[in-house]
Amino acid sequence: MTDRPRSAPMPAALRAGRPPRHPALAHRCPWCGAAENARCTTRSGRTRTVRLDPCPARLAAWATATAVxxxxxxxxxxxxxxxxxxxxxxxxxxxARYTEAEEPAA
Ligand SMILES: [Zn+2]
Ligand SMILES: [Zn+2]
Known part of the structure; x- marks a missing residue:
């Protein structure tokens, strides 16, 4: 029997880390054509590489669509x-619009 409290708050450092999925991924990428919820890719020659971050154009489209x-x-x-x-x-x-998009108005 373990009586250790299991409701310890999650360390803030863990939660403040990289989000697993960027909110911009909810929008189709106008640059590389990645579909909704799919990661962006870059073409270099014949290979397609999955990008860790969304294309800048996708971020721009996302910020434009979501934020004032x-x-x-x-x-x-x-x-x-x-x-x-x-x-x-x-x-x-x-x-400033990117910042605004990342922090939805309360
Ligand atoms: Zn893209
Ligand atoms: Zn502006």
Whole structure:
């Protein structure tokens, strides 16, 4: 018989580690074509490699679809802009929007 309490709280360090699955994976990847809930892949030559992290374009699409942008006040589903001018393809989403998407509004 073991009487040790089993309800010990999980160490915060464990929970704060890498999430097993990025929320962006719920969206199809516009870059590599990975389906919903599938991991992104990169093509190098003939081989397809599974990426650990979603493609940047997928993160951008996810942030755009889920969050209001704190920088340009754009509603979910609409792309970021700077005073009406679309952001460059290299960084199409304001950084603050990624943060906003990761922490859903309470
Ligand atoms: Zn991808
Ligand atoms: Zn923005």
């Amino acid at each position: 942008c704190p920088t340009c006040q754009t509603a979910p589903g609409y792309p970021c802009h700077d005073n009406g001018i679309p952001l460059p393809d290299t960084s199409p989403v304001h950084n």
